[in-house]
Structures are given as C-alpha cells and as structure tokens.
Amino acid sequence: MKIQSQVSMVFHLDKCIGCHTCTIACKNIWTDRKGAEYMYWNNVETKPGTGYPTRWEDQDKYRGGWRLDQKKNRLHLRLQGKWGTLGNIFYNPYLPTLDDYFEPWTYDYQNLFDAPEGDDQPTARAVSMITGKYMDTIEAGPNWDDDLGGSQVYANNDPNLDGASEEERRQMQEIERVVFFYLPRICNHCLNPGCVAACPAAAIYKRGEDGVVLVNQDRCRAWRMCISGCPYKKTYFNWSTGKAEKCILCYPRLESEQPPACFHSCVGRIRYVGLLLYDASRLEQAAKAPQESLVQAQRDVIMDPFDPEVIAAAKASGVPDLKIEAAQQSPVYKFVKRWGLALPLHAEFRTLPMLFYVPPLGPVLAKMNKGMYDTADADSEGLTPMMSALEKSRMPLRYMASLLSAGNEQIIRDVYRKQMAVRLFMRAKTAKDVPAAEVEKALTEGNTNAQEAEAIYRLTALPTYEERFVVPAMERETAVEDLFPALDPVARNYPVHKGEVGIGYRRDPRRGP
Amino acid sequence: MSDIILLAVFPYVALVLGIGGGIYRYRHDRFSYSSLSSQLLENRRLFWGSVPWHYGITIVLLAHLVAFLIPGIWARIIAEPLTLYTLEVTGFALALAALIGLSVLIIRRLTQPRLLAVTTTMDWVLLAVLLLQVALGFWVSLFYRWGADWYVHTSVPWLVSLASFNPQIQYVASLPWIVKFHLLTGFFLIALFPFTRLVHVVALPFWYLWRPYQVVIRNRKM
Ligand code: SF4
Ligand code: SF4
Numbered sequence: 001m002k003i004q005s006q007v008s009m010v011f012h013l014d015k016c017i018g019c020h021t022c023t024i025a026c027k028n029i030w031t032d033r034k035g036a037e038y039m040y041w042n043n044v045e046t047k048p049g050t051g052y053p054t055r056w057e058d059q060d061k062y063r064g065g066w067r068l069d070q071k072k073n074r075l076h077l078r079l080q081g082k083w084g085t086l087g088n089i090f091y092n093p094y095l096p097t098l099d100d101y102f103e104p105w106t107y108d109y110q111n112l113f114d115a116p117e118g119d120d121q122p123t124a125r126a127v128s129m130i131t132g133k134y135m136d137t138i139e140a141g142p143n144w145d146d147d148l149g150g151s152q153v154y155a156n157n158d159p160n161l162d163g164a165s166e167e168e169r170r171q172m173q174e175i176e177r178v179v180f181f182y183l184p185r186i187c188n189h190c191l192n193p194g195c196v197a198a199c200p201a202a203a204i205y206k207r208g209e210d211g212v213v214l215v216n217q218d219r220c221r222a223w224r225m226c227i228s229g230c231p232y233k234k235t236y237f238n239w240s241t242g243k244a245e246k247c248i249l250c251y252p253r254l255e256s257e258q259p260p261a262c263f264h265s266c267v268g269r270i271r272y273v274g275l276l277l278y279d280a281s282r283l284e285q286a287a288k289a290p291q292e293s294l295v296q297a298q299r300d301v302i303m304d305p306f307d308p309e310v311i312a313a314a315k316a317s318g319v320p321d322l323k324i325e326a327a328q329q330s331p332v333y334k335f336v337k338r339w340g341l342a343l344p345l346h347a348e349f350r351t352l353p354m355l356f357y358v359p360p361l362g363p364v365l366a367k368m369n370k371g372m373y374d375t376a377d378a379d380s381e382g383l384t385p386m387m388s389a390l391e392k393s394r395m396p397l398r399y400m401a402s403l404l405s406a407g408n409e410q411i412i413r414d415v416y417r418k419q420m421a422v423r424l425f426m427r428a429k430t431a432k433d434v435p436a437a438e439v440e441k442a443l444t445e446g447n448t449n450a451q452e453a454e455a456i457y458r459l460t461a462l463p464t465y466e467e468r469f470v471v472p473a474m475e476r477e478t479a480v481e482d483l484f485p486a487l488d489p490v491a492r493n494y495p496v497h498k499g500e501v502g503i504g505y506r507r508d509p510r511r512g513p
Numbered sequence: 514m515s516d517i518i519l520l521a522v523f524p525y526v527a528l529v530l531g532i533g534g535g536i537y538r539y540r541h542d543r544f545s546y547s548s549l550s551s552q553l554l555e556n557r558r559l560f561w562g563s564v565p566w567h568y569g570i571t572i573v574l575l576a577h578l579v580a581f582l583i584p585g586i587w588a589r590i591i592a593e594p595l596t597l598y599t600l601e602v603t604g605f606a607l608a609l610a611a612l613i614g615l616s617v618l619i620i621r622r623l624t625q626p627r628l629l630a631v632t633t634t635m636d637w638v639l640l641a642v643l644l645l646q647v648a649l650g651f652w653v654s655l656f657y658r659w660g661a662d663w664y665v666h667t668s669v670p671w672l673v674s675l676a677s678f679n680p681q682i683q684y685v686a687s688l689p690w691i692v693k694f695h696l697l698t699g700f701f702l703i704a705l706f707p708f709t710r711l712v713h714v715v716a717l718p719f720w721y722l723w724r725p726y727q728v729v730i731r732n733r734k735m
Contacts (some may be wrong), residue, residue: 082722089717090567097556098627130554131626197726200718208731218543221716222550239631242549512545513635513708 002280003303003314005323006191006211006354007249007273007471009263010335010342011184012460013360014419015270018182020044020143025265026186030248035240035511037104037129040142041247042262044184048158048172048399049145051183053100056233057159057346063094064231065194065349068288075287075350077198079228085200094228098239102140104129130239149180160402168396179394181360183403184270186262187234187247188345188353189213191278191301192287195246198229203244209474210275211354212251217243217509231349241511255474263469272463274330274470275323276337276354277303277314287350294347294406301352302337305330322472329470331459332356339448339456341415348406358460359404359412361419362395414447418456421446425453519697520671521680527704534707535715548713554627562621566614569607570647576604580661584669591661600661601654608651615644639709642702649695657692668696 026042045051059065063079080088107124115122126135145154150172155161161169172179189206193213196204203219204226206212215226215235222242226235235246250260258264263271278301289297303310305327314324327333335342335358342356393416397409405411421442428434443449448456459467487493539546552559580587591597619640622628654660667684674681685693705711 077726085721086717086719090563091560092552093560095552095556098553103627131630133626192727196728200721201716202718202721202724202728205728205730208729218546220547221713221718222547223718224550224552237550237553239551239553241544242547243544507542507544509544511631511633512542512547512549512710512712513633 001303001310001313003277003310003317003319004208004211004280005275005277005314005319005327006189007254008189008211008276008330008332008336009186009260009355010272010332010358011355012270012272012335012342012358013181013183014358015268015460016044016182016184016360017268018044018046018147019267021265021267022184022262022271023143025261026247029250029261031245034129035238036236036245038098038101038142039236039238039245041234041236041245042184042186043142044182045143046146046149046155046180047183047403048149048155048161048180050154050157051185052142053096053233054140055157055159056096057231059231059349061094062096062231062233063228064233065229065351066192066287068350073288075192075284077194077229078231079194079198079225082200085198085223085225089200089223089225092224092228095224096227096233098130099140102138102142102144103135105135105138108134147180150178155180160399163402164396164398168398171394171396172399179362181362181395183345183357184262185232185234185345186260186355187213187230187249188232188351188355189247189249191283191352191354192350194229194231194349194351195226195235196229198225199223199244200225204235204246207251210251210254212249212254213246214248214251215244215246217241217245220244231346231351232353241509243509254471255476257471257473259469259471269463269468272331272335272459272468274332275327276330276332277305277310277319277324277327279303283352287352291348291406292408294350295343295408295411298344298347298352299337299340302333304337305333320475320478322475326470326472331463331468331470334455334459339418339452341418341456343404343411343415345404346406357404358419359400359415360395361416361423362393417442418446418448421448422453422456422460425450426457516682516686520682520685520693521675523697524675524680524700527700531703531706535712538707538712546712546716547710548716549631549710551628551631554631555621555625558617558621558625562614562617564614565610566618569609569611569614573604573607573611573650576600576661577664580665581669581672584665584673588662588665591665597659597661601659604661605654608647608654612647612651615640615647619644635709639705639711642698642705646695646698646702649691649698653692653695657689668692671696 022042023040023044027040030041031037031039040052043052051057055061056064059078065078066075067078068075079085079094105126105128108127109124111122112124126138127133128135145151148154155172156169189211190213191211193204193206196206196213199220200223201219201221203216203221205214205216207214220243222237222244224237224244226244226246227233227237229235230246235244237243238245250258250262253260259273263273282301286294286297286301305311305314305324311324315321332342336356342358344353344356347353397412397416400412401407401409424434424439424442428436428439443453446453591600622632622636622640657663667688671681671684674684685696702711706714
C-alpha cells in the first residue's frame with residue numbers, strides 16, 4: 001500500500017444552473033491573454049450536445065486517452081506509441097485545429113464613436129483577435145450549442161448518442177419534452193493522465209503532494225502531443241507563446257487555503273472540493289480493469305481515511321497529519337466512496353479522472369392526463385411511479401451510462417435509486433404525503449437508510465462553505481525544510497532554485513524570436 | 514585575404530555565436546526554446562510542407578555529418594559505383610523533397626492571414642536563408658556531380674582542419690564560388706541558431722523512448 005493524497009472535486013449536476021459564472025471567473029484570472037483567448041480551462045456544456053472542442057468525446061477523431069491491449073494486458077496511448085510520437089513530431093495527424101474550437105473575436109467598438117455621419121446607425125463589426133481583420137461570419141463560439149438540448153444539428157451529434165435507439169432519441173426530442181442538463185468541465189487532474197504520458201519532453205507532470213497536473217513551460221517545446229493525449233481536450237496550445245497550457249486547479253490559491261476560482265464563484269454551489277487518499281500501488285491495475293468494472297476499480301483505489309492501516313501507510317509515505325484529518329472531513333470522499341453517488345466522467349478513457357459528477361436526476365417521463373402533466377404510470381399508488389418510471393426517465397439510462405459509468409447502466413440505476421430515495425424520504429418529512437411503507441421501500445431499493453438519506457440531503461442542499469471546501473493550506477514551511485539542509489548563515493547555503501521564498505524577478509511569458 | 518576571413522575566421526565566429534548564444538539563451542530565457550508550431554492555426558498545408566521538409570533536410574544533414582565524422586569508411590562505401598549512384602539519387606530526391614516542403618511552408622505563411630500574425634522578422638530571415646541554402650545545395654548536387662565523392666576530399670578535410678584549430682583553407686579555396694557560398698551559408702545558419710526558432714533542433718526529445726509514461730514531481734526529504 002502506497003498512500004498518496006489528491007485534491008479532488010465533486011460537481012452536483014442537479015444543482016448546476018448553467019450560468020457560466022465559473023467559466024468567466026476562470027477566464028478573467030487565467031486565460032484573458034493573447035494566445036489564450038480560445039482557451040476555456042473551465043467550460044460548461046449542454047448535454048446532449050457536441051461540447052468544446054466540437055465532439056471532443058469522439059476518440060476515433062481525436063485519439064485521446066488509453067486503449068487496453070487485452071491479450072498482452074498492456075495500456076497503450078490511443079494516439080500512438082513512443083516511436084510514433086517521434087515520427088509524427090513534425091505533424092501531429094490528430095491535433096484539433098482552431099476551427100474545432102473557434103476563432104476568437106472582439107468587436108470594433110471604436111467605430112460606434114468614430115463613424116462619420118451617415119444615413120444609418122454605425123455598427124461594431126467583429127474583429128478577429130488573431131489576425132486583426134474583420135470577420136464577416138462568426139461560425140462557432142466557445143459555447144455554440146448552449147441550451148440546444150433538442151437540436152437536430154447539435155444535440156444529435158453528441159457522441160454519447162451513437163448507440164441510442166430511435167425510441168430513445170424520440171424520447172429526448174419530442175418538442176414539449178426536450179431534455180438537457182449542464183456539464184461543467186475542468187481538467188480532471190487524472191491519476192493516469194494521458195497528457196503527461198504523451199508529452200515527449202516530460203514537460204507535464206503530476207505534483208506529488210496534491211496531484212495537480214501542471215505544465216512546466218520552460219520545458220515545453222510545442223510538440224503538442226499532450227493536446228491529443230488528453231481525451232478531455234483540457235490541454236490547450238497557446239498559439240502566441242508556443243506553449244501548452246491547462247487548468248492548474250488554481251494551485252496558488254489552494255496553497256494558501258483558498259478554493260479554486262470556479263468553485264468560489266459557483267452560483268449553484270454545486271462544487272465540493274476535498275482530499276482523497278488513494279493507493280498508488282493499485283493504479284495500474286485499476287486503469288486496466290475491464291470496461292464495465294472501471295468505475296468500481298477506481299472507487300477501490302480510493303481508501304478509507306478512517307482505517308488505521310491506511311492512516312499508518314499514509315504517514316509512512318509522508319502525507320502530513322493535517323491532510324489526513326482533512327481527508328476525513330472530505331465532502332468528496334462522502335459523495336464518491338461512502339455514498340457512491342458521484343461518478344468519474346468517461347472512465348473508459350482509462351486516465352482515472354479525479355473529478356466526480358453526481359448525475360442529474362432528470363425529470364421522469366410525463367403524460368398529459370386530464371389537462372395536467374402527470375408522471376407516467378401515475379395511476380398506480382402513491383409516489384412509487386417516480387421509482388418505477390426510472391427506466392422511462394427522459395434522459396435515457398444508456399446516455400448517462402455512456403457519460404458517467406463507462407456504459408455500466410446498473411451503476412446509474414443504483415445512483416438514481418438512492419437519489420430518489422432521498423427525495424421521497426425528505427418529501428415524507430416535509431410534505432407528509434408519502435406513506436411510511438413507501439419510504440421504507442424506497443430506502444431499501446436505494447440501498448440506504450434514514451440516517452444516510454438525511455446526511456445526503458444536508459450535504460446536497462444545505463452545506464456551508466466550510467463543508468464544501470476542505471483543503472488545508474500547503475505546509476510551505478516544511479516544504480522548505482524538506483528540500484534543503486538546515487540553513488547555515490556562515491556557509492550561506494541558501495536555496496537558489498525550487499522552494500525559494502520571497503520576491504524574485506519575473507519575466508513575461510513572451511514568444512521567442 | 515577575403516578567403517581567409519570567410520573560410521578561416523567566419524566559421525569560428527559563427528560557431529561561437531551559435532553555441533555561445535544558444536547556451537546563453539537556454540540559461541537566461543529557456544521559456545523561449547520552442548518549435549513555435551503553427552499547426553493549431555493551419556493544418557492541411559502544414560502536412561505537405563513540414564513532413565517532406567523535415568524528413569528531407571534531416572536525412573541530408575545526417576549524410577553530411579556522417580561523411581565528416583567517418584570519411585574513411587564513407588570513401589570506401591562510395592567506391593562502389595552502384596552505391597555512389599544510389600546515394601546520389603537518394604540524396605537528390607531528399608533534397609528535392611526538402612526544397613518543395615520548404616517552398617510550401619513559405620507560401621503557406623505568405624498566404625494565410627492567421628499565420629502572418631505569428632510570423633516574426635527573424636522567421637522570414639530564417640526561411641529565406643534556409644531556402645537559399647537548400648537551393649544552393651540542390652544546384653551543387655545537380656551541376657557538380659558526385660559530390661558524395663569530392664566532398665570527402667575537399668570540404669571534409671577543411672572541416673577537420675577547422676575542428677582541430679588549424680584551418681587549412683587550401684582544400685576549399687579553389688572550389689567553384691557556388692560551392693563556397695553553400696559552405697558559408699551553412700555556417701551563417703549556425704550563427705542564426707540562437708536568434709531564431711532553429712533552437713528547437715537541439716530539443717528533439719529522444720529520451721522519451723526510455724522514459725516511463727508518467728512523471729510525478731514532489732518535494733523530497735533531503
Ligand atoms: S483531464 Fe487533465 S490530467 Fe487528465 S489527461 Fe486531460 S489534461 Fe491531463
Ligand atoms: S457557476 Fe456553478 S452553477 Fe453556474 S454554470 Fe458553473 S458550475 Fe454551473
């Protein structure tokens with residue numbers, strides 16, 4: 001057992017209102033720069049939809065993530081082997097181009113002031129932020145299919161719908177029943193990251209202390225393999241500086257006990273940030289699990305922070321006490337492991353993504369009944385139809401499974417049953433219109449109990465800031481002690497490189513000649 | 514006199530500039546070491562330019578280098594006429610590939626507004642000098658046959674003499690001016706190395722082949 005700690009996040013999709021505040025907070029802090037205009041380290045997609053960049057989930061096109069060679073039991077980058085990387089270094093055949101994202105633009109506002117007097121109103125034409133030329137037609141944007149859940153053009157092209165039956169598609173598209181939800185995405189800070197593995201220059205690395213995946217731009221030489229290697233398309237290429245960039249999980253904020261900006265600004269308060277303890281010696285095994293048990297394999301890698309054995313192992317591998325305590329308070333641990341409600345996005349890419357999503361409990365199928373909408377099968381007793389209509393949920397189980405459980409529908413069913421049980425349980429408590437037997441039945445079917453349902457309800461609906469964000473400040477002082485021998489004023493053995501403290505000189509990240 | 518300056522002094526100046534400047538830039542502005550790929554902005558034409566250019570020029574350059582490093586063995590290899598023909602024809606084809614690739618790259622940059630936005634003056638200088646150098650080499654291989662052979666007896670001893678700090682310009686002094694021009698432009702490119710994106714040549718990451726896939730960095734106890 002080799003225990004490590006990782007900062008991890010849970011997104012409660014039922015609470016996301018698709019306001020994009022997180023995106024804007026992130027953009028204003030990190031990517032409001034030349035060459036980074038098109039980057040969205042945090043973006044919010046409408047699902048079903050094609051996402052950003054367009055159809056990023058289609059790995060036949062982009063070749064991200066890993067593929068399991070079952071015969072040899074080995075993992076290969078779907079992109080190419082190591083020789084392939086060197087051979088394709090002059091031209092990466094699978095790199096998305098700017099047209100898969102969009103050409104960033106601004107508007108010629110000055111014209112509104114400067115236009116000569118004329119017969120018509122002056123306009124502010126779109127101007128490309130790359131070429132500085134006017135753009136006549138804007139053909140794509142960072143959020144082009146926002147809210148177009150039922151659209152034939154966009155939603156229909158969602159790769160997760162590739163296996164959907166005619167019936168399922170109809171179910172999602174009937175005009176009065178169009179259904180969609182929001183999927184906020186940032187870098188998953190994976191345990192088996194494809195971006196790191198694909199970078200031939202070893203410029204990307206995972207930080208041992210908290211698992212944040214970072215690009216060392218002094219080492220990046222623009223070989224741009226990471227962009228292909230990441231199946232989530234969360235590494236970007238700065239066309240101006242010629243360097244890869246990605247979400248840094250706001251590590252300068254995290255180190256000083258402030259949450260990432262996307263978390264902090266989240267209007268729906270859908271995000272939870274906390275530590276997870278995982279067993280690094282089991283990672284390979286988990287990444288190689290058969291597809292249908294990938295989610296379970298990943299859960300198995302996450303260890304119980306209360307188990308004395310785990311605690312001892314964590315201490316042995318240098319996890320500070322403060323972090324072990326934080327891991328015990330972690331809201332992420334509760335959602336992911338204790339309650340089993342939060343699932344990794346596209347586990348079948350085998351990068352072991354470390355952000356988790358509580359699937360949205362979409363509305364169940366409803367029918368017009370005497371001039372009123374009513375759940376399907378509502379004629380049966382009580383509120384049970386909500387449970388029985390699970391299969392008829394307007395968001396097909398298969399779709400959610402394709403997104404969040406590597407195709408394993410049983411996992412989604414279990415999560416939904418538990419969420420429904422919590423709803424019925426709370427409804428019985430507040431509205432008092434559900435018979436006790438129904439509640440009991442729902443709790444059993446949801447594999448939960450009154451106490452757990454109450455806890456889930458509290459952390460879902462009423463959590464305080466301190467319950468949603470539990471990450472201790474980085475122990476900078478011990479980091480310095482760890483890195484350097486005792487400082488000796490006579491020998492003047494002061495640190496000169498990493499771990500330096502105080503103010504140093506800073507150079508702009510400028511493009512080279 | 515001008516021969517001495519050009520063939521015995523200039524190469525050293527170029528080397529000092531190239532190597533010294535390269536090291537200086539690496540130590541003081543490592544961030545700027547990048548191939549500055551423009552593939553994100555334009556994809557299709559890059560393929561027809563970058564691939565023939567890079568493969569063509571790399572192999573041709575390696576052949577120059579091999580003949581310089583092991584002239585004896587090289588001379589023995591090309592003593593066989595058939596091998597000499599094959600080498601010359603292959604070299605010719607590769608040089609042609611490089612020339613076409615480079616032209617595609619230049620036209621690509623000239624015609625795409627997105628690429629013009631990321632092309633610096635030094636990029637144009639570099640492209641022009643490279644085009645000149647490849648064209649010269651191409652010309653020499655076309656009109657001064659069997660370069661694979663006479664290179665070993667002229668430029669190689671000159672290069673060896675330069676490397677042993679005892680420059681002997683008589684080996685190359687009487688070569689046609691166009692050949693000398695090719696030699697000088699070669700050294701000029703070395704001088705240009707630290708001032709352009711050429712620096713990415715020394716960054717080719719071969720050790721990726723031996724590295725484990727994952728990289729984890731942590732603070733360690735001393
Ligand atoms: S999600 Fe993040 S850590 Fe995972 S492969 Fe992509 S960029 Fe790397
Ligand atoms: S700020 Fe929160 S609620 Fe709004 S889109 Fe982002 S994740 Fe969803």
